Amino acid sequence: MKQENLFWKAAFFSETGLQYFSENAGPKLAAACLLAAAVILSFPTDFSQASLFQAATSAVIVLIGLAAAASLSFGFAKALGGRVSFKQFFVSAVGAFATSLVLVSLPLAVIGILAFNVLLGDPRMGALLFSIVPFYNYVVFGWACEEKSGLKHSRATATGVFGASAVLAVYLALSALIA
Amino acid sequence: MDFARVAFLFFLTWVFYGVVRSALHYKKKRDFKYLLAVCLFLLLASDLWLRAYEVRLQAFMDAFRVILSFVPVGAFLVFNYLEEQKLKEKAGREKVTAFFSRYVSPHVVKKLVEKGRIDVGGKRRQLTILFTDIRGFTTLSEKMQPEEVVAFLNGYFESSTRIVQAREGTIDKFIGDAVMAVYNAPLELKDHANAAVLSALEMQEDFEKQNTEFKKKHPGDSLGVGIGVNTGEAVVGNIGSKSYVEYTCIGDAVNTASRLQGKAAAGEIVVSEATYSLLPERKYPPARVEEIMVKGKAKPLKVFVLTVKSCKKTLAEQRKRK
Numbered sequence: 438m439k440q441e442n443l444f445w446k447a448a449f450f451s452e453t454g455l456q457y458f459s460e461n462a463g464p465k466l467a468a469a470c471l472l473a474a475a476v477i478l479s480f481p482t483d484f485s486q487a488s489l490f491q492a493a494t495s496a497v498i499v500l501i502g503l504a505a506a507a508s509l510s511f512g513f514a515k516a517l518g519g520r521v522s523f524k525q526f527f528v529s530a531v532g533a534f535a536t537s538l539v540l541v542s543l544p545l546a547v548i549g550i551l552a553f554n555v556l557l558g559d560p561r562m563g564a565l566l567f568s569i570v571p572f573y574n575y576v577v578f579g580w581a582c583e584e585k586s587g588l589k590h591s592r593a594t595a596t597g598v599f600g601a602s603a604v605l606a607v608y609l610a611l612s613a614l615i616a
Numbered sequence: 617m618d619f620a621r622v623a624f625l626f627f628l629t630w631v632f633y634g635v636v637r638s639a640l641h642y643k644k645k646r647d648f649k650y651l652l653a654v655c656l657f658l659l660l661a662s663d664l665w666l667r668a669y670e671v672r673l674q675a676f677m678d679a680f681r682v683i684l685s686f687v688p689v690g691a692f693l694v695f696n697y698l699e700e701q702k703l704k705e706k707a708g709r710e711k712v713t714a715f716f717s718r719y720v721s722p723h724v725v726k727k728l729v730e731k732g733r734i735d736v737g738g739k740r741r742q743l744t745i746l747f748t749d750i751r752g753f754t755t756l757s758e759k760m761q762p763e764e765v766v767a768f769l770n771g772y773f774e775s776s777t778r779i780v781q782a783r784e785g786t787i788d789k790f791i792g793d794a795v796m797a798v799y800n801a802p803l804e805l806k807d808h809a810n811a812a813v814l815s816a817l818e819m820q821e822d823f824e825k826q827n828t829e830f831k832k833k834h835p836g837d838s839l840g841v842g843i844g845v846n847t848g849e850a851v852v853g854n855i856g857s858k859s860y861v862e863y864t865c866i867g868d869a870v871n872t873a874s875r876l877q878g879k880a881a882a883g884e885i886v887v888s889e890a891t892y893s894l895l896p897e898r899k900y901p902p903a904r905v906e907e908i909m910v911k912g913k914a915k916p917l918k919v920f921v922l923t924v925k926s927c928k929k930t931l932a933e934q935r936k937r938k
Contacts, residue, residue, distance in 0.1 A: 450636065450640055568665070568668075568669055569665060572628065572629060572632045575629050575632070575633075576629070576632050576635075576636045579629075579633050580633075580636060580640075594637060597633060597637065598630055598633055601629050601630070601633050602626055602629060602630070605625060605626060605629050609622060609625070
């Protein structure tokens with residue numbers, strides 16, 4: 438089986454999937470992943486209050502924030518003694534994150550809206566579901582950071598936790614801005 | 617957003633990270649302590665998460681909080697059980713692969729694994745059995761250095777194995793300088809008789825090349841292979857003791873194939889009537905047809921003696937196909 442077909446596995450914690458991003462790391466792939474993440478995360482959930490300006494601002498924040506989170510995590514890994522190229526680390530982390538958004542968050546959002554809001558007419562369960570999905574994305578990002586940190590044992594785990602926290606910080610910044 | 621809520625979200629993220637990290641460690645190492653860690657992290661994560669959202673879903677939570685807390689752990693344990701089953705299945709497949717790769721080609725092993733179930737307990741089925749023997753090798757080997765004998769035999773077995781396996785046959789065993797191969801087991805082979813006879817012809821042709829090399833080193837000496845092929849019912853499966861088991865076949869058809877090989881002169885393939893009747897018409901013109909007496913049979917057997925020369929056309933066709 439060709440490796441090109443397996444990049445989607447990165448969304449499900451597969452090292453093979455992560456390998457694809459690492460091997461094909463470059464500005465184009467990084468830009469594509471950042472853009473995908475920005476578009477999905479800045480997509481308005483409440484259309485009654487949505488505006489193009491707000492969506493564009495959110496997208497820019499996500500772009501900058503995500504790039505900053507990946508860069509900071511790289512710095513953290515380096516500070517702990519990790520031997521890894523910035524390009525590979527950055528694209529792997531952002532790529533895994535974007536893949537998890539496209540393959541996990543997006544389908545769950547659609548299912549949530551359809552199942553709870555439209556069919557059952559009760560958005561509460563949908564809200565409950567949405568509340569947990571972002572954690573999956575944080576963890577995927579953290580895991581990718583850990584895997585690509587070039588570190589072992591507790592130092593690698595620390596990089597993973599730092600990565601997950603960094604991306605959570607981006608989410609919080611985005612929520613604060615929208616609020 | 618107050619500090620307590622932010623701190624809580626960070627803590628929840630770390631707990632979720634703990635769940636995934638332990639689960640990935642467990643998947644890799646299958647160590648119980650990681651399984652325990654997954655369950656504890658999951659329980660903590662579920663409880664924290666449900667507490668965080670209880671205001672939104674107060675009534676729903678009150679009734680089901682305890683159950684909901686355990687749902688992720690239950691789901692994980694079920695998932696883990698399924699994963700264990702998958703691993704067991706994989707181990708079984710690897711066992712089959714390792715066992716049969718001694719006898720058949722990787723292509724056949726793959727087919728067997730895909731098929732899933734293989735009858736190895738001993739089953740009666742129609743087989744075509746092929747026996748070969750190098751004529752005069754025992755006498756000649758006394759003149760040769762042991763290393764030379766081993767090198768020659770290894771080369772001969774190597775090419776024989778390649779030819780048999782290429783035709784989806786099974787190498788049953790090597791007996792001294794003899795080769796026993798079986799067709800139509802463990803994998804069903806529609807044209808087993810044809811595959812066996814073609815293998816025999818290719819073996820004869822291949823041996824000619826080896827013989828040319830041999831003659832260069834041993835001027836005046838010459839070697840040849842005699843081959844016997846028979847088709848009939850035999851019991852095939854894993855036969856042996858608990859500590860040593862072999863995938864082989866036994867029965868009168870096997871003995872007859874061996875006896876036919878004994879009647880074949882160097883360069884000849886003695887094919888029984890049972891095998892010959894299954895071959896495509898006019899594809900294998902015999903050098904001669906005769907009736908012979910073999911040990912253990914009251915009546916003479918009609919046999920077809922094939923040679924590379926008599927089946928030149930068929931061999932050329934096969935070469936073209938390759």
